[in-house]
Amino acid sequence: xxxxxxxxxxxxxxxxxxxxxxxxxxxxxxxxxxxxxxxxxxxxxxxxxxxxxxxxxxxxxxxxxxxxxxxxxxxxxxxxxxxxxxxxxxxxxxxxxxxxxxxxxxxxxxxxxxxxxxxxxxxxxxxxxxxxxxxxxxxxxxxxxxxxxxxxxxxxxxxxxxxxxxxxxxxxxxxxxxxxxxxxxxxxxxxxxxxxxxxxxxxxxxxxxxxxxxxxxxxxxxxxxxxxxxxxxxxxxxxxxxxxxxxxxxxxxxxxxxxxxxxxxxxxxxxxxxxxxxxxxxxxx
Amino acid sequence: xxxxxxxxxxxxxxxxxxxxxxxxxxxxxxxxxxxxxxxxxxxxxxxxxxxxxxxxxxxxxxxxxxxxxxxxxxxxxxxxxxxxxxxxxxxxxxxxxxxxxxxxxxxxxxxxxxxxxxxxxxxxxxxxxxxxxxxxxxxxxxxxxxxxxxxxxxxxxxxxxxxxxxxxxxxxxxxxxxxxxxxxxxxxxxxxxxxxxxxxxxxxxxxxxxxxxxxxxxxxxxxxxxxxxxxxxxxxxxxxxxxxxxxxxxxxxxxxxxxxxxxxxxxxxxxxxxxxx
Numbered sequence: 001x002x003x004x005x006x007x008x009x010x011x012x013x014x015x016x017x018x019x020x021x022x023x024x025x026x027x028x029x030x031x032x033x034x035x036x037x038x039x040x041x042x043x044x045x046x047x048x049x050x051x052x053x054x055x056x057x058x059x060x061x062x063x064x065x066x067x068x069x070x071x072x073x074x075x076x077x078x079x080x081x082x083x084x085x086x087x088x089x090x091x092x093x094x095x096x097x098x099x100x101x102x103x104x105x106x107x108x109x110x111x112x113x114x115x116x117x118x119x120x121x122x123x124x125x126x127x128x129x130x131x132x133x134x135x136x137x138x139x140x141x142x143x144x145x146x147x148x149x150x151x152x153x154x155x156x157x158x159x160x161x162x163x164x165x166x167x168x169x170x171x172x173x174x175x176x177x178x179x180x181x182x183x184x185x186x187x188x189x190x191x192x193x194x195x196x197x198x199x200x201x202x203x204x205x206x207x208x209x210x211x212x213x214x215x216x217x218x219x220x221x222x223x224x225x226x227x228x229x230x231x232x233x234x235x236x237x238x239x240x241x242x243x244x245x246x247x248x249x250x251x252x253x254x255x256x257x258x259x260x261x262x263x264x265x266x267x268x269x270x271x272x273x274x275x276x277x278x279x280x281x282x283x284x285x
Numbered sequence: 286x287x288x289x290x291x292x293x294x295x296x297x298x299x300x301x302x303x304x305x306x307x308x309x310x311x312x313x314x315x316x317x318x319x320x321x322x323x324x325x326x327x328x329x330x331x332x333x334x335x336x337x338x339x340x341x342x343x344x345x346x347x348x349x350x351x352x353x354x355x356x357x358x359x360x361x362x363x364x365x366x367x368x369x370x371x372x373x374x375x376x377x378x379x380x381x382x383x384x385x386x387x388x389x390x391x392x393x394x395x396x397x398x399x400x401x402x403x404x405x406x407x408x409x410x411x412x413x414x415x416x417x418x419x420x421x422x423x424x425x426x427x428x429x430x431x432x433x434x435x436x437x438x439x440x441x442x443x444x445x446x447x448x449x450x451x452x453x454x455x456x457x458x459x460x461x462x463x464x465x466x467x468x469x470x471x472x473x474x475x476x477x478x479x480x481x482x483x484x485x486x487x488x489x490x491x492x493x494x495x496x497x498x499x500x501x502x503x504x505x506x507x508x509x510x511x512x513x514x515x516x517x518x519x520x521x522x523x524x525x526x527x528x529x530x531x532x533x534x535x536x537x538x539x540x541x542x543x544x545x546x547x548x549x550x551x552x553x554x555x556x557x558x559x560x561x562x
Contacts, residue, residue, distance in 0.1 A: 153399065156394075158394075165346055166443075169344060170395040216382045217382050221382070222382050
Protein backbone atom coordinates (compact mmCIF):
# COMPACT_ATOMS: atom_id res chain seq x y z
CA UNK A 1 0.00 0.00 0.00
CA UNK A 2 2.81 2.33 0.90
CA UNK A 3 4.32 1.83 -2.55
CA UNK A 4 1.13 3.16 -4.13
CA UNK A 5 1.37 6.56 -2.46
CA UNK A 6 4.98 7.00 -1.38
CA UNK A 7 6.20 8.64 -4.63
CA UNK A 8 3.77 11.52 -4.10
CA UNK A 9 3.86 11.95 -0.32
CA UNK A 10 6.86 14.20 0.26
CA UNK A 11 8.12 15.00 -3.21
CA UNK A 12 6.81 18.38 -4.41
CA UNK A 13 7.98 17.70 -7.98
CA UNK A 14 5.92 14.52 -8.20
CA UNK A 15 2.96 16.16 -6.47
CA UNK A 16 3.00 18.91 -9.09
CA UNK A 17 3.39 16.38 -11.92
CA UNK A 18 0.40 14.44 -10.56
CA UNK A 19 -1.74 17.57 -10.33
CA UNK A 20 -0.67 18.75 -13.80
CA UNK A 21 -1.45 15.30 -15.18
CA UNK A 22 -4.93 15.39 -13.64
CA UNK A 23 -5.58 18.81 -15.16
CA UNK A 24 -4.44 17.58 -18.59
CA UNK A 25 -6.51 14.42 -18.24
CA UNK A 26 -9.76 16.25 -17.40
CA UNK A 27 -9.29 18.88 -20.14
CA UNK A 28 -8.43 16.22 -22.72
CA UNK A 29 -11.35 14.01 -21.66
CA UNK A 30 -13.86 16.80 -22.28
CA UNK A 31 -12.35 17.96 -25.60
CA UNK A 32 -11.54 14.38 -26.59
CA UNK A 33 -15.13 13.21 -26.11
CA UNK A 34 -16.45 15.68 -28.68
CA UNK A 35 -13.41 15.04 -30.89
CA UNK A 36 -14.15 11.29 -30.95
CA UNK A 37 -17.91 11.80 -31.47
CA UNK A 38 -17.31 14.21 -34.37
CA UNK A 39 -14.63 11.99 -35.94
CA UNK A 40 -11.85 14.56 -35.69
CA UNK A 41 -9.14 12.22 -34.39
CA UNK A 42 -6.93 12.46 -37.46
CA UNK A 43 -7.11 16.25 -37.47
CA UNK A 44 -6.26 16.33 -33.77
CA UNK A 45 -3.28 14.06 -34.42
CA UNK A 46 -2.13 16.39 -37.18
CA UNK A 47 -2.61 19.36 -34.86
CA UNK A 48 -0.48 17.72 -32.20
CA UNK A 49 2.35 17.35 -34.74
CA UNK A 50 1.64 20.61 -36.54
CA UNK A 51 2.61 22.71 -33.54
CA UNK A 52 6.23 21.52 -33.77
CA UNK A 53 7.50 24.14 -36.28
CA UNK A 54 5.63 26.84 -34.35
CA UNK A 55 7.26 25.87 -31.08
CA UNK A 56 10.67 25.46 -32.73
CA UNK A 57 10.35 28.87 -34.39
CA UNK A 58 9.32 30.50 -31.11
CA UNK A 59 12.28 28.98 -29.30
CA UNK A 60 14.64 30.16 -32.05
CA UNK A 61 13.24 33.69 -31.72
CA UNK A 62 13.21 33.58 -27.94
CA UNK A 63 9.41 33.82 -27.80
CA UNK A 64 7.18 31.73 -25.49
CA UNK A 65 6.70 28.20 -26.79
CA UNK A 66 2.96 28.37 -26.13
CA UNK A 67 2.66 31.29 -28.54
CA UNK A 68 4.55 29.38 -31.21
CA UNK A 69 2.36 26.32 -30.64
CA UNK A 70 -0.78 28.42 -31.06
CA UNK A 71 0.54 29.89 -34.33
CA UNK A 72 1.47 26.41 -35.60
CA UNK A 73 -2.01 25.06 -34.76
CA UNK A 74 -3.73 28.04 -36.39
CA UNK A 75 -1.63 27.58 -39.54
CA UNK A 76 -2.58 23.90 -39.61
CA UNK A 77 -6.33 24.54 -39.30
CA UNK A 78 -6.23 27.39 -41.84
CA UNK A 79 -4.29 25.23 -44.30
CA UNK A 80 -6.75 22.33 -44.02
CA UNK A 81 -9.71 24.68 -44.46
CA UNK A 82 -8.10 26.36 -47.48
CA UNK A 83 -7.37 23.08 -49.28
CA UNK A 84 -10.78 21.52 -48.60
CA UNK A 85 -12.70 24.65 -49.61
CA UNK A 86 -10.67 25.46 -52.76
CA UNK A 87 -10.08 21.98 -54.16
CA UNK A 88 -11.90 18.71 -54.67
CA UNK A 89 -9.59 16.92 -52.26
CA UNK A 90 -11.14 15.28 -49.21
CA UNK A 91 -10.28 16.60 -45.78
CA UNK A 92 -8.18 13.56 -44.85
CA UNK A 93 -5.87 14.24 -47.82
CA UNK A 94 -5.55 17.88 -46.77
CA UNK A 95 -4.91 16.90 -43.16
CA UNK A 96 -2.30 14.31 -44.18
CA UNK A 97 -0.49 16.83 -46.37
CA UNK A 98 -0.36 19.44 -43.62
CA UNK A 99 0.55 16.78 -41.07
CA UNK A 100 3.71 15.57 -42.82
CA UNK A 101 4.53 19.04 -44.13
CA UNK A 102 4.44 20.70 -40.72
CA UNK A 103 6.27 17.83 -39.04
CA UNK A 104 8.95 17.91 -41.73
CA UNK A 105 9.28 21.67 -41.43
CA UNK A 106 9.68 21.38 -37.67
CA UNK A 107 12.45 18.80 -38.03
CA UNK A 108 14.20 20.90 -40.67
CA UNK A 109 14.11 23.93 -38.34
CA UNK A 110 15.47 21.84 -35.49
CA UNK A 111 18.23 20.36 -37.67
CA UNK A 112 19.42 23.86 -38.61
CA UNK A 113 20.02 24.72 -34.99
CA UNK A 114 22.13 22.79 -32.55
CA UNK A 115 21.10 24.96 -29.63
CA UNK A 116 17.85 23.35 -28.54
CA UNK A 117 17.95 19.66 -29.36
CA UNK A 118 17.09 18.91 -25.73
CA UNK A 119 14.11 21.28 -25.90
CA UNK A 120 12.76 19.40 -28.88
CA UNK A 121 12.68 16.19 -26.88
CA UNK A 122 10.69 18.15 -24.32
CA UNK A 123 8.31 19.36 -27.04
CA UNK A 124 7.67 15.86 -28.32
CA UNK A 125 7.57 13.95 -25.05
CA UNK A 126 6.94 16.64 -22.45
CA UNK A 127 8.52 17.14 -19.05
CA UNK A 128 5.81 16.02 -16.72
CA UNK A 129 8.31 15.61 -13.88
CA UNK A 130 9.57 19.15 -14.34
CA UNK A 131 6.26 20.99 -13.99
CA UNK A 132 6.55 24.43 -12.39
CA UNK A 133 3.88 26.37 -10.50
CA UNK A 134 3.54 28.57 -13.58
CA UNK A 135 2.89 25.49 -15.75
CA UNK A 136 0.23 24.41 -13.28
CA UNK A 137 -1.47 27.78 -13.49
CA UNK A 138 -1.32 27.65 -17.28
CA UNK A 139 -2.83 24.17 -17.24
CA UNK A 140 -5.60 25.26 -14.87
CA UNK A 141 -6.46 28.16 -17.20
CA UNK A 142 -6.57 25.76 -20.16
CA UNK A 143 -8.92 23.49 -18.22
CA UNK A 144 -11.17 26.42 -17.34
CA UNK A 145 -11.31 27.50 -21.01
CA UNK A 146 -12.11 23.99 -22.22
CA UNK A 147 -14.79 23.44 -19.55
CA UNK A 148 -16.37 26.82 -20.32
CA UNK A 149 -16.55 26.17 -24.07
CA UNK A 150 -17.88 22.65 -23.52
CA UNK A 151 -20.52 23.81 -21.04
CA UNK A 152 -21.81 26.73 -23.11
CA UNK A 153 -21.77 24.91 -26.45
CA UNK A 154 -22.68 21.39 -25.30
CA UNK A 155 -26.04 21.44 -27.11
CA UNK A 156 -24.74 22.72 -30.47
CA UNK A 157 -21.75 20.35 -30.25
CA UNK A 158 -24.05 17.40 -29.63
CA UNK A 159 -26.25 18.37 -32.58
CA UNK A 160 -23.13 18.78 -34.74
CA UNK A 161 -21.95 15.29 -33.82
CA UNK A 162 -25.43 13.86 -34.43
CA UNK A 163 -26.02 15.55 -37.77
CA UNK A 164 -24.37 18.81 -38.98
CA UNK A 165 -27.52 19.64 -40.97
CA UNK A 166 -29.58 19.60 -37.77
CA UNK A 167 -27.10 21.99 -36.16
CA UNK A 168 -27.48 24.29 -39.18
CA UNK A 169 -31.27 24.00 -38.98
CA UNK A 170 -31.19 24.93 -35.31
CA UNK A 171 -29.45 28.17 -36.27
CA UNK A 172 -26.02 27.07 -35.07
CA UNK A 173 -23.82 27.00 -38.22
CA UNK A 174 -21.97 23.69 -38.42
CA UNK A 175 -18.75 25.08 -39.91
CA UNK A 176 -18.33 27.64 -37.14
CA UNK A 177 -19.15 25.05 -34.51
CA UNK A 178 -16.53 22.69 -35.90
CA UNK A 179 -13.98 25.49 -35.82
CA UNK A 180 -14.88 26.16 -32.19
CA UNK A 181 -14.55 22.47 -31.39
CA UNK A 182 -11.12 22.46 -33.02
CA UNK A 183 -10.20 25.52 -30.99
CA UNK A 184 -11.05 23.59 -27.84
CA UNK A 185 -8.82 20.70 -28.96
CA UNK A 186 -6.09 23.18 -29.89
CA UNK A 187 -6.19 24.71 -26.41
CA UNK A 188 -5.59 21.24 -24.97
CA UNK A 189 -2.70 20.57 -27.36
CA UNK A 190 -1.04 23.96 -27.00
CA UNK A 191 -1.33 24.18 -23.22
CA UNK A 192 -0.47 20.53 -22.56
CA UNK A 193 2.61 20.07 -24.72
CA UNK A 194 4.95 21.16 -21.93
CA UNK A 195 3.61 18.52 -19.55
CA UNK A 196 2.88 15.44 -21.65
CA UNK A 197 4.37 16.63 -24.97
CA UNK A 198 2.83 17.13 -28.39
CA UNK A 199 2.99 13.49 -29.37
CA UNK A 200 1.51 12.23 -26.13
CA UNK A 201 -1.25 14.80 -25.65
CA UNK A 202 -2.96 13.21 -28.63
CA UNK A 203 -3.02 9.92 -26.75
CA UNK A 204 -4.66 11.62 -23.78
CA UNK A 205 -7.26 13.19 -26.09
CA UNK A 206 -8.08 9.93 -27.81
CA UNK A 207 -7.54 6.93 -25.53
CA UNK A 208 -9.68 7.80 -22.46
CA UNK A 209 -12.50 9.16 -24.67
CA UNK A 210 -12.33 6.06 -26.87
CA UNK A 211 -12.55 3.82 -23.81
CA UNK A 212 -15.41 5.94 -22.50
CA UNK A 213 -17.25 5.40 -25.79
CA UNK A 214 -17.00 1.64 -25.26
CA UNK A 215 -18.34 1.85 -21.71
CA UNK A 216 -21.01 4.57 -21.85
CA UNK A 217 -24.54 4.65 -23.23
CA UNK A 218 -24.89 8.43 -23.01
CA UNK A 219 -22.54 11.32 -23.80
CA UNK A 220 -22.22 12.76 -20.23
CA UNK A 221 -21.36 9.27 -18.98
CA UNK A 222 -18.77 8.92 -21.75
CA UNK A 223 -17.17 12.18 -20.64
CA UNK A 224 -17.17 11.11 -17.00
CA UNK A 225 -15.60 7.74 -17.86
CA UNK A 226 -12.95 9.52 -19.96
CA UNK A 227 -12.05 11.88 -17.10
CA UNK A 228 -11.90 9.04 -14.59
CA UNK A 229 -9.81 6.79 -16.83
CA UNK A 230 -7.56 9.71 -17.85
CA UNK A 231 -6.80 10.55 -14.22
CA UNK A 232 -6.25 6.87 -13.42
CA UNK A 233 -3.81 6.66 -16.35
CA UNK A 234 -1.88 9.63 -15.01
CA UNK A 235 -1.65 8.14 -11.53
CA UNK A 236 -0.72 4.62 -12.65
CA UNK A 237 1.68 5.90 -15.32
CA UNK A 238 3.56 8.11 -12.86
CA UNK A 239 3.66 5.31 -10.33
CA UNK A 240 5.11 2.90 -12.89
CA UNK A 241 7.64 5.49 -14.03
CA UNK A 242 8.79 5.94 -10.42
CA UNK A 243 9.11 2.26 -9.54
CA UNK A 244 10.51 1.05 -12.88
CA UNK A 245 12.42 4.18 -13.96
CA UNK A 246 10.33 4.70 -17.11
CA UNK A 247 9.74 7.84 -19.18
CA UNK A 248 6.83 9.36 -17.25
CA UNK A 249 4.79 10.96 -20.07
CA UNK A 250 5.08 7.90 -22.28
CA UNK A 251 4.13 5.61 -19.36
CA UNK A 252 0.94 7.65 -18.78
CA UNK A 253 -0.16 7.33 -22.40
CA UNK A 254 0.75 3.64 -22.62
CA UNK A 255 -1.45 2.99 -19.58
CA UNK A 256 -4.31 5.00 -21.15
CA UNK A 257 -4.08 3.07 -24.42
CA UNK A 258 -3.66 -0.19 -22.50
CA UNK A 259 -6.93 0.49 -20.66
CA UNK A 260 -8.69 0.84 -23.99
CA UNK A 261 -7.48 -2.56 -25.16
CA UNK A 262 -8.36 -4.23 -21.86
CA UNK A 263 -11.94 -2.92 -22.04
CA UNK A 264 -12.13 -3.76 -25.73
CA UNK A 265 -10.90 -7.33 -25.10
CA UNK A 266 -13.32 -7.90 -22.20
CA UNK A 267 -16.27 -6.60 -24.22
CA UNK A 268 -15.31 -8.69 -27.24
CA UNK A 269 -15.08 -11.80 -25.04
CA UNK A 270 -18.46 -11.03 -23.47
CA UNK A 271 -20.04 -10.62 -26.90
CA UNK A 272 -18.53 -13.89 -28.09
CA UNK A 273 -19.85 -15.74 -25.02
CA UNK A 274 -23.35 -14.26 -25.30
CA UNK A 275 -23.34 -15.04 -29.04
CA UNK A 276 -22.49 -18.70 -28.34
CA UNK A 277 -25.21 -18.90 -25.67
CA UNK A 278 -27.76 -17.49 -28.14
CA UNK A 279 -26.69 -20.04 -30.76
CA UNK A 280 -27.04 -22.90 -28.23
CA UNK A 281 -30.51 -21.67 -27.21
CA UNK A 282 -31.56 -21.50 -30.85
CA UNK A 283 -30.34 -25.07 -31.48
CA UNK A 284 -32.08 -26.33 -28.30
CA UNK A 285 -35.33 -24.67 -29.33
CA UNK B 286 -55.88 28.08 -33.90
CA UNK B 287 -52.30 27.27 -34.72
CA UNK B 288 -49.58 29.88 -34.73
CA UNK B 289 -48.97 29.26 -38.45
CA UNK B 290 -52.57 29.95 -39.37
CA UNK B 291 -52.84 32.89 -37.05
CA UNK B 292 -49.70 34.73 -38.06
CA UNK B 293 -49.43 34.07 -41.77
CA UNK B 294 -51.12 35.99 -44.51
CA UNK B 295 -49.43 34.28 -47.45
CA UNK B 296 -47.81 30.97 -48.31
CA UNK B 297 -45.53 29.54 -45.61
CA UNK B 298 -43.19 28.26 -48.33
CA UNK B 299 -42.81 30.14 -51.59
CA UNK B 300 -40.40 30.05 -54.52
CA UNK B 301 -40.42 32.14 -57.68
CA UNK B 302 -38.16 31.45 -60.64
CA UNK B 303 -35.92 29.47 -58.32
CA UNK B 304 -32.67 28.00 -59.63
CA UNK B 305 -31.10 25.30 -57.50
CA UNK B 306 -27.79 23.48 -57.67
CA UNK B 307 -24.35 23.00 -56.18
CA UNK B 308 -21.20 25.09 -56.48
CA UNK B 309 -22.84 27.74 -58.65
CA UNK B 310 -23.98 25.15 -61.24
CA UNK B 311 -27.75 25.04 -61.67
CA UNK B 312 -29.40 21.61 -61.52
CA UNK B 313 -32.98 22.82 -62.06
CA UNK B 314 -34.23 26.22 -63.16
CA UNK B 315 -37.57 27.98 -63.12
CA UNK B 316 -39.17 26.44 -60.05
CA UNK B 317 -42.33 28.16 -58.86
CA UNK B 318 -44.18 26.87 -55.82
CA UNK B 319 -46.36 28.04 -52.96
CA UNK B 320 -47.47 26.02 -49.95
CA UNK B 321 -50.08 27.54 -47.66
CA UNK B 322 -50.66 26.67 -44.01
CA UNK B 323 -52.20 23.20 -43.76
CA UNK B 324 -51.20 22.24 -47.29
CA UNK B 325 -48.90 19.50 -48.51
CA UNK B 326 -46.48 19.56 -51.44
CA UNK B 327 -44.84 16.41 -52.80
CA UNK B 328 -41.60 16.55 -54.77
CA UNK B 329 -41.59 13.47 -56.97
CA UNK B 330 -38.84 12.07 -59.17
CA UNK B 331 -36.19 9.42 -59.58
CA UNK B 332 -32.85 9.45 -57.75
CA UNK B 333 -30.81 12.46 -58.84
CA UNK B 334 -33.85 14.32 -60.18
CA UNK B 335 -33.24 17.26 -57.83
CA UNK B 336 -35.78 16.53 -55.05
CA UNK B 337 -33.28 16.59 -52.19
CA UNK B 338 -31.47 19.60 -53.64
CA UNK B 339 -34.74 21.52 -53.75
CA UNK B 340 -35.66 20.45 -50.22
CA UNK B 341 -32.24 21.53 -48.90
CA UNK B 342 -32.64 24.87 -50.66
CA UNK B 343 -36.05 25.38 -49.03
CA UNK B 344 -34.45 24.46 -45.70
CA UNK B 345 -31.71 27.03 -46.25
CA UNK B 346 -28.98 24.40 -46.22
CA UNK B 347 -28.09 25.28 -49.82
CA UNK B 348 -28.05 28.79 -51.23
CA UNK B 349 -30.24 29.28 -54.31
CA UNK B 350 -28.37 29.91 -57.58
CA UNK B 351 -31.06 32.36 -58.65
CA UNK B 352 -34.67 33.38 -58.12
CA UNK B 353 -36.48 33.84 -54.84
CA UNK B 354 -37.21 31.49 -51.98
CA UNK B 355 -39.13 32.44 -48.85
CA UNK B 356 -40.06 30.40 -45.80
CA UNK B 357 -42.48 31.96 -43.32
CA UNK B 358 -42.33 35.16 -45.33
CA UNK B 359 -38.58 35.64 -45.10
CA UNK B 360 -35.33 33.94 -46.04
CA UNK B 361 -34.96 30.30 -45.04
CA UNK B 362 -33.41 29.69 -41.58
CA UNK B 363 -34.63 33.04 -40.28
CA UNK B 364 -36.95 31.12 -37.95
CA UNK B 365 -34.95 28.05 -36.94
CA UNK B 366 -37.38 26.84 -34.28
CA UNK B 367 -40.35 27.02 -36.66
CA UNK B 368 -38.92 24.84 -39.44
CA UNK B 369 -38.13 21.12 -39.15
CA UNK B 370 -35.99 19.32 -41.71
CA UNK B 371 -35.55 15.57 -41.87
CA UNK B 372 -32.70 14.59 -44.17
CA UNK B 373 -32.10 11.24 -45.79
CA UNK B 374 -28.79 10.35 -44.19
CA UNK B 375 -27.59 10.39 -40.61
CA UNK B 376 -24.04 9.12 -41.08
CA UNK B 377 -22.80 9.31 -37.49
CA UNK B 378 -26.08 9.00 -35.64
CA UNK B 379 -25.91 5.24 -35.19
CA UNK B 380 -22.39 5.43 -33.76
CA UNK B 381 -23.06 7.92 -30.98
CA UNK B 382 -23.80 6.92 -27.38
CA UNK B 383 -27.32 8.35 -27.47
CA UNK B 384 -30.55 7.00 -26.11
CA UNK B 385 -33.68 7.30 -28.22
CA UNK B 386 -35.05 9.94 -25.83
CA UNK B 387 -31.85 12.03 -26.20
CA UNK B 388 -32.23 12.16 -29.98
CA UNK B 389 -35.77 13.50 -29.78
CA UNK B 390 -34.91 15.86 -26.93
CA UNK B 391 -32.31 17.50 -29.20
CA UNK B 392 -35.27 18.87 -31.19
CA UNK B 393 -36.04 21.13 -28.21
CA UNK B 394 -32.53 22.59 -27.86
CA UNK B 395 -33.13 25.59 -30.13
CA UNK B 396 -36.18 26.69 -28.15
CA UNK B 397 -34.18 26.75 -24.91
CA UNK B 398 -31.00 28.21 -26.41
CA UNK B 399 -27.47 27.43 -25.26
CA UNK B 400 -28.05 27.31 -21.52
CA UNK B 401 -31.80 27.51 -20.94
CA UNK B 402 -33.12 24.73 -18.74
CA UNK B 403 -35.24 22.12 -20.52
CA UNK B 404 -38.72 22.31 -19.01
CA UNK B 405 -41.28 19.69 -18.14
CA UNK B 406 -43.13 20.89 -21.25
CA UNK B 407 -40.15 19.81 -23.40
CA UNK B 408 -40.11 16.35 -21.84
CA UNK B 409 -43.87 16.06 -22.37
CA UNK B 410 -43.55 16.99 -26.06
CA UNK B 411 -40.74 14.45 -26.48
CA UNK B 412 -42.77 11.70 -24.77
CA UNK B 413 -45.78 12.49 -26.98
CA UNK B 414 -43.68 12.46 -30.16
CA UNK B 415 -42.26 9.04 -29.25
CA UNK B 416 -45.74 7.82 -28.43
CA UNK B 417 -47.05 8.99 -31.80
CA UNK B 418 -44.40 7.07 -33.74
CA UNK B 419 -44.95 4.09 -31.40
CA UNK B 420 -41.39 4.18 -30.04
CA UNK B 421 -42.17 5.15 -26.44
CA UNK B 422 -41.25 1.70 -25.15
CA UNK B 423 -37.76 2.12 -26.66
CA UNK B 424 -37.12 5.57 -25.13
CA UNK B 425 -34.27 4.40 -22.90
CA UNK B 426 -32.60 2.16 -25.45
CA UNK B 427 -29.43 3.13 -27.33
CA UNK B 428 -30.22 4.46 -30.80
CA UNK B 429 -27.52 2.24 -32.26
CA UNK B 430 -29.32 -0.90 -31.06
CA UNK B 431 -32.41 -0.17 -33.20
CA UNK B 432 -33.13 -1.36 -36.73
CA UNK B 433 -33.03 1.09 -39.64
CA UNK B 434 -36.82 1.39 -39.75
CA UNK B 435 -37.01 2.03 -36.01
CA UNK B 436 -34.29 4.67 -36.27
CA UNK B 437 -36.28 6.36 -39.04
CA UNK B 438 -39.29 6.50 -36.68
CA UNK B 439 -37.08 8.15 -34.05
CA UNK B 440 -35.97 10.77 -36.61
CA UNK B 441 -39.64 11.37 -37.47
CA UNK B 442 -40.31 11.88 -33.75
CA UNK B 443 -37.41 14.37 -33.69
CA UNK B 444 -39.06 16.33 -36.53
CA UNK B 445 -42.45 16.23 -34.80
CA UNK B 446 -40.99 17.35 -31.46
CA UNK B 447 -39.85 20.59 -33.06
CA UNK B 448 -43.55 21.54 -33.29
CA UNK B 449 -42.66 23.38 -36.45
CA UNK B 450 -44.92 25.34 -38.75
CA UNK B 451 -43.02 24.02 -41.78
CA UNK B 452 -42.03 20.36 -42.13
CA UNK B 453 -39.48 19.49 -44.83
CA UNK B 454 -39.13 15.71 -45.06
CA UNK B 455 -36.76 13.88 -47.39
CA UNK B 456 -37.92 10.30 -48.10
CA UNK B 457 -39.70 10.12 -44.73
CA UNK B 458 -41.06 6.60 -45.33
CA UNK B 459 -37.65 5.06 -46.15
CA UNK B 460 -37.27 1.81 -44.23
CA UNK B 461 -40.75 1.96 -42.67
CA UNK B 462 -42.91 -1.17 -42.69
CA UNK B 463 -46.55 -1.07 -43.84
CA UNK B 464 -47.92 -0.39 -40.36
CA UNK B 465 -45.40 2.41 -39.68
CA UNK B 466 -46.22 3.93 -43.08
CA UNK B 467 -49.90 4.04 -42.13
CA UNK B 468 -48.96 5.72 -38.88
CA UNK B 469 -46.82 8.22 -40.79
CA UNK B 470 -49.75 9.10 -43.06
CA UNK B 471 -51.94 9.96 -40.08
CA UNK B 472 -49.10 11.96 -38.44
CA UNK B 473 -48.71 14.08 -41.55
CA UNK B 474 -52.48 14.57 -41.69
CA UNK B 475 -52.44 15.71 -38.04
CA UNK B 476 -49.59 18.15 -38.70
CA UNK B 477 -51.47 19.65 -41.63
CA UNK B 478 -54.69 19.81 -39.61
CA UNK B 479 -52.94 22.00 -37.02
CA UNK B 480 -51.83 24.35 -39.79
CA UNK B 481 -48.33 23.14 -40.68
CA UNK B 482 -47.12 23.26 -44.27
CA UNK B 483 -45.58 19.93 -45.24
CA UNK B 484 -43.14 19.40 -48.12
CA UNK B 485 -41.96 15.85 -48.79
CA UNK B 486 -39.47 14.47 -51.30
CA UNK B 487 -40.49 11.00 -52.43
CA UNK B 488 -40.51 8.57 -55.30
CA UNK B 489 -43.59 6.86 -53.87
CA UNK B 490 -46.47 7.92 -56.12
CA UNK B 491 -49.09 6.82 -53.57
CA UNK B 492 -47.50 9.06 -50.94
CA UNK B 493 -47.42 11.95 -53.40
CA UNK B 494 -51.10 11.46 -54.28
CA UNK B 495 -52.07 12.52 -50.74
CA UNK B 496 -50.54 15.98 -51.18
CA UNK B 497 -52.40 19.07 -52.41
CA UNK B 498 -49.71 19.86 -54.96
CA UNK B 499 -47.12 17.78 -56.75
CA UNK B 500 -43.90 18.91 -58.41
CA UNK B 501 -42.65 16.25 -60.81
CA UNK B 502 -38.90 16.56 -61.31
CA UNK B 503 -36.39 14.97 -63.66
CA UNK B 504 -33.49 17.42 -63.68
CA UNK B 505 -36.15 19.95 -64.68
CA UNK B 506 -39.76 20.61 -63.76
CA UNK B 507 -41.73 18.04 -65.77
CA UNK B 508 -45.11 19.07 -64.34
CA UNK B 509 -46.59 20.96 -61.42
CA UNK B 510 -50.13 21.06 -60.07
CA UNK B 511 -52.67 18.96 -58.20
CA UNK B 512 -51.99 15.20 -58.04
CA UNK B 513 -54.73 14.20 -60.48
CA UNK B 514 -53.15 16.43 -63.13
CA UNK B 515 -49.51 15.64 -62.48
CA UNK B 516 -49.52 11.96 -61.57
CA UNK B 517 -50.69 10.83 -64.98
CA UNK B 518 -49.11 7.83 -66.66
CA UNK B 519 -47.58 9.76 -69.55
CA UNK B 520 -45.98 12.33 -67.24
CA UNK B 521 -44.71 9.76 -64.78
CA UNK B 522 -43.33 7.77 -67.71
CA UNK B 523 -41.44 10.87 -68.80
CA UNK B 524 -40.07 11.53 -65.30
CA UNK B 525 -39.27 7.96 -64.32
CA UNK B 526 -38.07 6.76 -67.72
CA UNK B 527 -40.44 3.79 -67.71
CA UNK B 528 -43.71 3.00 -69.46
CA UNK B 529 -46.74 3.11 -67.17
CA UNK B 530 -50.35 2.22 -67.74
CA UNK B 531 -53.33 3.02 -65.50
CA UNK B 532 -55.39 -0.02 -64.57
CA UNK B 533 -58.83 0.42 -62.93
CA UNK B 534 -58.91 -0.99 -59.42
CA UNK B 535 -62.15 -0.38 -57.52
CA UNK B 536 -62.67 3.35 -57.15
CA UNK B 537 -59.11 4.26 -58.22
CA UNK B 538 -56.46 3.39 -60.78
CA UNK B 539 -53.26 1.46 -60.10
CA UNK B 540 -50.20 2.42 -62.10
CA UNK B 541 -48.37 -0.55 -63.55
CA UNK B 542 -44.88 -0.51 -65.03
CA UNK B 543 -44.71 -2.30 -68.34
CA UNK B 544 -41.14 -1.46 -69.46
CA UNK B 545 -38.54 1.27 -70.03
CA UNK B 546 -39.51 4.29 -72.08
CA UNK B 547 -37.54 6.54 -74.44
CA UNK B 548 -35.69 3.93 -76.45
CA UNK B 549 -34.56 1.91 -73.43
CA UNK B 550 -36.11 -1.16 -75.04
CA UNK B 551 -39.77 -1.18 -74.17
CA UNK B 552 -40.86 -4.50 -72.70
CA UNK B 553 -44.25 -6.08 -72.39
CA UNK B 554 -45.86 -7.63 -69.38
CA UNK B 555 -45.13 -11.00 -70.96
CA UNK B 556 -41.33 -10.89 -70.83
CA UNK B 557 -41.09 -8.41 -67.94
CA UNK B 558 -43.55 -8.96 -65.11
CA UNK B 559 -45.63 -5.88 -64.45
CA UNK B 560 -44.68 -3.99 -61.30
CA UNK B 561 -47.14 -1.92 -59.32
CA UNK B 562 -45.84 1.52 -58.32
